[in-house]
Amino acid sequence: MTSQPSPVSTVETTTNRLSTADLITVGVFAALYFVMVCVATLVSTLFTGGFGSIFLPAIAALISGPVFMLLAARLGKFGGITVMGLVIGLFLFVSGHFALSFVASLVFPLAADLIARAGRYRGRTSLLVSYVVFSYGLTGPILPLWFMKDAYVASLEARGKDAAYIEGVFAHINAGTFVVSMAAILVCALLGGWFGQRLMRKHFAKAGIA
Amino acid sequence: MRTAATAPTSRRDGRSLDPRAKLYLLLLANLMLFFHVGLATQATMIALFLAPMLVAGRVRMAARFAVLYAAMTALGLLDPDALGVPQLHVVSALAVGASMMLPCFATGAYAFTTTSASAFVCAMRRMRVPEAVVVPCVVIIRFFPTILEDYRRIREAMALRGIATGAFAWVRHPARSLEYVVVPLLMNATNVAQDLSVAALTKGLGRDGVHTSRTTIRMRAADWLAMAACTLPLALDAAGVI
Numbered sequence: 001m002t003s004q005p006s007p008v009s010t011v012e013t014t015t016n017r018l019s020t021a022d023l024i025t026v027g028v029f030a031a032l033y034f035v036m037v038c039v040a041t042l043v044s045t046l047f048t049g050g051f052g053s054i055f056l057p058a059i060a061a062l063i064s065g066p067v068f069m070l071l072a073a074r075l076g077k078f079g080g081i082t083v084m085g086l087v088i089g090l091f092l093f094v095s096g097h098f099a100l101s102f103v104a105s106l107v108f109p110l111a112a113d114l115i116a117r118a119g120r121y122r123g124r125t126s127l128l129v130s131y132v133v134f135s136y137g138l139t140g141p142i143l144p145l146w147f148m149k150d151a152y153v154a155s156l157e158a159r160g161k162d163a164a165y166i167e168g169v170f171a172h173i174n175a176g177t178f179v180v181s182m183a184a185i186l187v188c189a190l191l192g193g194w195f196g197q198r199l200m201r202k203h204f205a206k207a208g209i210a
Numbered sequence: 211m212r213t214a215a216t217a218p219t220s221r222r223d224g225r226s227l228d229p230r231a232k233l234y235l236l237l238l239a240n241l242m243l244f245f246h247v248g249l250a251t252q253a254t255m256i257a258l259f260l261a262p263m264l265v266a267g268r269v270r271m272a273a274r275f276a277v278l279y280a281a282m283t284a285l286g287l288l289d290p291d292a293l294g295v296p297q298l299h300v301v302s303a304l305a306v307g308a309s310m311m312l313p314c315f316a317t318g319a320y321a322f323t324t325t326s327a328s329a330f331v332c333a334m335r336r337m338r339v340p341e342a343v344v345v346p347c348v349v350i351i352r353f354f355p356t357i358l359e360d361y362r363r364i365r366e367a368m369a370l371r372g373i374a375t376g377a378f379a380w381v382r383h384p385a386r387s388l389e390y391v392v393v394p395l396l397m398n399a400t401n402v403a404q405d406l407s408v409a410a411l412t413k414g415l416g417r418d419g420v421h422t423s424r425t426t427i428r429m430r431a432a433d434w435l436a437m438a439a440c441t442l443p444l445a446l447d448a449a450g451v452i
Contacts, residue, residue: 018342019416020341020345020407020410020411020415020416021407021411021416023341023342023345023346023349024345024346024349024403024406024407024410025403025407026346026349027345027346027347027348027349027350027353028349028353028399028400028402028403028406029399029403030346030349030350031349031350031353031354031357032357032395032396032399034350034354035354035357063388063392066392066393066396067392067396070396070399070400074400074403079342083342083343083346084346086343087343087346087347087350090343090347091347091350093236094233094236094318094321094322095318095319095321095322097314097318098240098243098311098314099236099237099240148303148306148307148310148311149303150246151246151306151307151310152302152303152306152307154246155286155306195385195388199389199392199393203393203397204396204397207397209397209400
């Protein structure tokens, strides 16, 4: 647990491209983040039953703040956050999630990376904003809710229900849950990011790891 | 005659599809969401997706998916108004949604459980995925079991000190429990990252150029056949024939 600066990481702080050692660091943190996502899936499914992953991004945002903050502090260069989001998107796709989740997990982490870079991966506010944006990268898995809606509407129409009736069925299922789940991500990401930064100051800064 | 120890692995490798074919099946399952396929097509596709599972010897998994799909389809066909319970629309909608997502989960489960890490990496390299994506993927597969092991050790250490023991500790002190678990995990992760870097660089992961692989993957007739067979119903449905 001693914090010796590794010979590997001192060499390439001079360059800005991601070296193989950096990529391995990203991989290790991405694995931890993936575990967090799995835990969030489990908890979300327990709480919301059939809706499954609707609060998945929010719960993941709540618990994975420390992982994100430590990665940003350890790496401190552009690309790490993007690659982490991208790889998680790939794993979600391979484990059977919706392909569009891939787009979300590319765009949002990229934006988050740019924001964090604006603060040189040190600024507390920019990192917090970056984390909030990053958390929206997980909205991919819940996007099928809209496709499900279309499918159900189609199946209702096939059974001869009129449009007004269909609207009534979905009035309180869809718009409300969408807003709630998006707002939950914002609140949870702020809380989780703050928690992560607090842990960083409390544990890792002293140990010289961050 | 082969020994019992070697038989299962060689049989599994021989009878599961090429990783690229699996990826293609995953894509098809996703495309089904876009096209809003009809019930007949959906059932056909599910049957086609479950067939490779049976070939790979995952009979129980295939049976579970088949039963689940049948149940979800039956629930989705319910007419809540005919039964006089409008609240059932929620159940019905969820069932339709679940049966739409099922092809994705079925192909995903198949890809996840029948692909070895080295075959996955080999496939990614063959598809010219950049190293920036390949290396983290390798590390994730390698590091995943370590995390679970670490977690068990951390819980043991916590139990030894009488911290946050019992099932309700997570409910009573969520933030504190999270801190006690996450901080050692992260501390260890930073160490493992350094160790892995040294080990991997020694083995030449950082070198430029083409890397060779001990595992070879090859598209065989069965792979092309599976891809064609699964494309057909979707294409016919999209063209409006079915």
